[in-house]
Amino acid sequence: MLTTTLQPGLAIGSEVDFRVLPGDPLAPAPFRQAGSSVRGLVDASAEVAAISYRTVLLSDIHLGSPDCNVQRIVDVLTRLRCEHLVLIGDIIDFWKLSKGGSWHADHLRVLSLILDKLRAHRTRVTYLRGNHDDLMRHLEGLQLDGLHIAETLKLEMAGRRYLVLHGDVFDHTVRTGWLPGRVADSAYNALLAVNRLYNWQRRRRGLEGFSIAGAIKRRVGGAVRYVERFEGHMASLAKTNGCDGVICGHIHCPADKLIDGVHYLNSGDWVESMTGVCLSWDDALSICDWSRQRVG
Numbered sequence: 512m513l514t515t516t517l518q519p520g521l522a523i524g525s526e527v528d529f530r531v532l533p534g535d536p537l538a539p540a541p542f543r544q545a546g547s548s549v550r551g552l553v554d555a556s557a558e559v560a561a562i563s564y565r566t567v568l569l570s571d572i573h574l575g576s577p578d579c580n581v582q583r584i585v586d587v588l589t590r591l592r593c594e595h596l597v598l599i600g601d602i603i604d605f606w607k608l609s610k611g612g613s614w615h616a617d618h619l620r621v622l623s624l625i626l627d628k629l630r631a632h633r634t635r636v637t638y639l640r641g642n643h644d645d646l647m648r649h650l651e652g653l654q655l656d657g658l659h660i661a662e663t664l665k666l667e668m669a670g671r672r673y674l675v676l677h678g679d680v681f682d683h684t685v686r687t688g689w690l691p692g693r694v695a696d697s698a699y700n701a702l703l704a705v706n707r708l709y710n711w712q713r714r715r716r717g718l719e720g721f722s723i724a725g726a727i728k729r730r731v732g733g734a735v736r737y738v739e740r741f742e743g744h745m746a747s748l749a750k751t752n753g754c755d756g757v758i759c760g761h762i763h764c765p766a767d768k769l770i771d772g773v774h775y776l777n778s779g780d781w782v783e784s785m786t787g788v789c790l791s792w793d794d795a796l797s798i799c800d801w802s803r804q805r806v807g
């Protein structure tokens with residue numbers, strides 16, 4: 512089991528191992544070079560009807576938070592068909608709910624849609640806990656029909672072996688010189704509240720929403736270094752666990768890059784980016800961006 516003292520170099524446990532094998536092993540998709548943002552990102556907005564992938568990995572939906580873009584995730588889950596859905600933590604924001612939060616019918620609808628996938632579509636669903644839904648840790652190891660609850664997962668996709676986990680395990684290390692966990696969370700929440708007001712004004716002027724936190728993570732020194740440290744730790748964790756790649760969430764910063772020979776993928780979130788990692792039926796792994804699709 513993971514603890515807060517885990518360091519890169521230690522193997523991790525409590526994993527569910529899945530092997531995703533295409534009918535014909537195709538050459539793996541070429542990696543993109545390291546960059547500060549998601550390049551070559553698939554614009555999923557063009558897909559107006561069914562969204563069909565072999566495997567879809569989503570994280571940081573934050574149900575129960577006023578900052579969750581719940582209509583967008585409802586829209587995507589309604590149209591999504593896949594063999595395997597991996598939820599990489601912070602799906603339900605119990606931190607927010609413990610302070611009241613914001614829970615309405617659409618938040619429950621997200622959970623219903625996920626259960627529908629299990630029941631009606633025979634989708635395999637793997638739920639990996641995050642820090643905001645750490646309560647799921649108590650259900651770790653549960654396997655019920657197609658539902659698996661675990662801490663980490665190893666997936667073979669596109670000819671490579673990926674370690675999949677939320678990514679909060681190094682918070683105590685990564686945040687050194689930046690902000691401690693709960694303080695950072697409060698500062699982030701305050702920023703999101705300002706962002707909500709700012710976007711409300713932008714939309715009144717007919718402009719698209721803008722993520723202030725996203726801009727800070729891309730441009731402000733301390734935040735940029737935090738993101739880089741996080742990504743480096745995740746890449747070394749993948750290596751020490753015998754994997755060629757890592758897929759995580761947590762920092763709300765979608766990315767697809769190569770770090771020290773490790774393929775680093777971050778699925779992003781449903782607060783700022785509206786993205787996920789998707790494996791197509793012809794075995795291509797990419798980040799899908801649903802931020803610009805029309806909803807409702």
Ligand SMILES: [Mn+2]
Pocket residue numbers: 600601641642643677679760761762
């Ligand atoms: Mn998190």
